[in-house]
Amino acid sequence: MNDVAGDTAGDGLFRGRTVALLLALGILTFIGLLLLGAYAPDLRSGRHGGAHALSDAATGYSGLVTLAHATGRSSRIVRDPHLFNTEDLLVITPEGGATNISTALHGREAKPTLFVLPKWQTAPDPGHSGWVRRSGLIPLFEPIGVLSPGYRFAMRRHRSRGVPLITSTIPSTIRFKSPRPLQVITAMEANQNEDGTTRILHPLITDGQGGTVLAQLGDGPLYVLADPDILSNMGMRDVMNAASALALLDWMNSNPPSGIAFDVSMNGFGHSQSPLKLLFEPPFLAMTLAITAALLLAGVHAFGRFGPIRPRQRAIAFGKAALVDNSAALIRKAGREARMGGRYAAVIRERAATAFGAPARLPDSALDAYLDGPKGTHKFTDLAGAAKAANDRQSLLDAARALHAWQKEKIR
Known part of the structure; x- marks a missing residue:
């Protein structure tokens, strides 16, 4: 059994190499x-169109990111709002007025930050993955709502015919052509800071007709770009615009600039x-x-x-020896070894009677006297009494050895 x-010693179903x-x-x-x-959010490419730094569409900004990195400006994509606490220029490209930009505004009053307002409505191009088709302009309340209610201003769009834009208080080497159509800020309502001072809109790039394309909000390094086509992939097609875009980012950046951070967390690619x-x-x-x-x-x-x-x-092993071993183990576990002396003495008596040719049917007392008759070192009755009187394993073992030695001595 x-x-x-x-x-268990047989061959397994599979070899060791297979396992x-x-x-x-x-x-x-x-x-x-x-x-x-762990890294699934970081692996989202964002190449489905849209106006963000991962997009290869005409309204995206991946061209500016690649160009900045290729020219040694250490551009990087920011997916976590907790990383907004950087001294580098942070470029934020919200795609609608409902985007919550409070995390970007908090704590960055003295750090360079550029908000690029949305402009276009797009739809995926079924013929090209990652491309979009412009389906029209978004309502003006969308770009106006990006910075409200903290900053409230009016906007409009008009035909520009691609004329150069006018710059002020920024390097004259920064020159852009007007996108078509041109989206500008026309006026800013009176807004009060928490300390009671008035927020002032400082025009940096204008269209010459009273519209502001790039403005500085207040006296800190907080900027807003009204028309995104200046920095988008669409604008990067022109060499002069691309060079001016890099120069503009360098001018906005900290001194000395160490990198440019492009946020995509507000475009749905954060983690x-x-x-x-x-x-x-x-x-x-x-x-x-x-x-x-x-x-x-x-x-x-x-x-x-x-x-x-x-x-x-x-x-349970096979054979008589195994049966004897199992029986001995049971007696040992039951704690009855010391009580087996009398039975062992009875076994030796029967074997000695047979070997000596004792008369049959003698009672035990007469048989013991008969076995004590031959001369020897010990008498059988003394050894049998010692075996019956054994009360522990060692005394039983000694008595059994003495009986066994007596039997060998008499049979010789």
């Missing part, structure tokens, strides 16, 4: 799922801190690597074994 079903390969594939797949779960992501970033990355190394070592130790596989023994 076996304590486990089947032959190792399956385990390796399973572990790699699990790690891949963890990485995708928040994830506990799962912390496992793959410092300082918790060291702990993750240590745990992984420990698991790998444990796996190697589990697969590496010494010597052949030992088959498990039967719970």
Whole structure:
């Protein structure tokens, strides 16, 4: 009878290499799922059109991001609003008036920030992935609502015919052509700061007809660009516009500039801190690597074994010897070893009577006297009495050895 079903020493269903390969594939797949779960928000490309820094569409700003990076300006994409606390120029491109920009305004009164207002309504181009088709201009209340109610101003659009825009208080090398049509700020309502002072709109680039294309809000480095076509991929087609765009960003940036941050969190491509992501970033990355190394070592130790596989023994062995061993084990577990002395003495009596040819049907007392008759070192009755009187294992063992030695002595 076996304590486990089947032959444990037989060949397995799979070879060791097959099992190792399956385990390796399973572990790699699990790690891949963890990485995708942690970094899935960062892997969103944003190449579906739209007016943001990841978009390759005409209304997007990926061309400006690429150009700034290629010219050594260290442009980067910001997906987390917690990273807005930077001294670098932060370019924000909200796509509607309902976008909440309070996180961008908070704490950046003294840090360079550029808001690019929306202009176009678009629809995906079914023939080209990542392209869009302009379906018209968005209502003016959308760009007006981006900075309201903190900043309230009026806007309009008009035909520009592509004439050069007029710059003031900024380097004269920054020259742009008017987009068609041109979207400008015409007036700003009186707005009060928390300290009671009036917010003033300082025109930096105008159209020469009373409209402001680029303005500075107040006395701090907070800027608003009324027409996004100046910086969009559409505007980057012109070499002069592209060079002026880079020069404008450098002028707005901190002194000395160390980089340009383009926000996409307000365009729906942001992400928040994830506990799962912390496992793959410092300082918790060291702990993750240590745990992984420990698991790998444990796996190697589990697969590496010494010597052949030992088959498990039967719970109940075959043969008379096994039966005797099992019976002795039962007596030992029951704690009745010391009470077996009298029965062992009776077995020795019967064997000695047969060997000595004692008369049959003698009572035990007469048989004991008969066995005491032959001369020897010890008498049978004394040894049998000692075996019956044994009260522990050692005394029983000594008495049994003495009886066995007596029997060998008499049979010789």
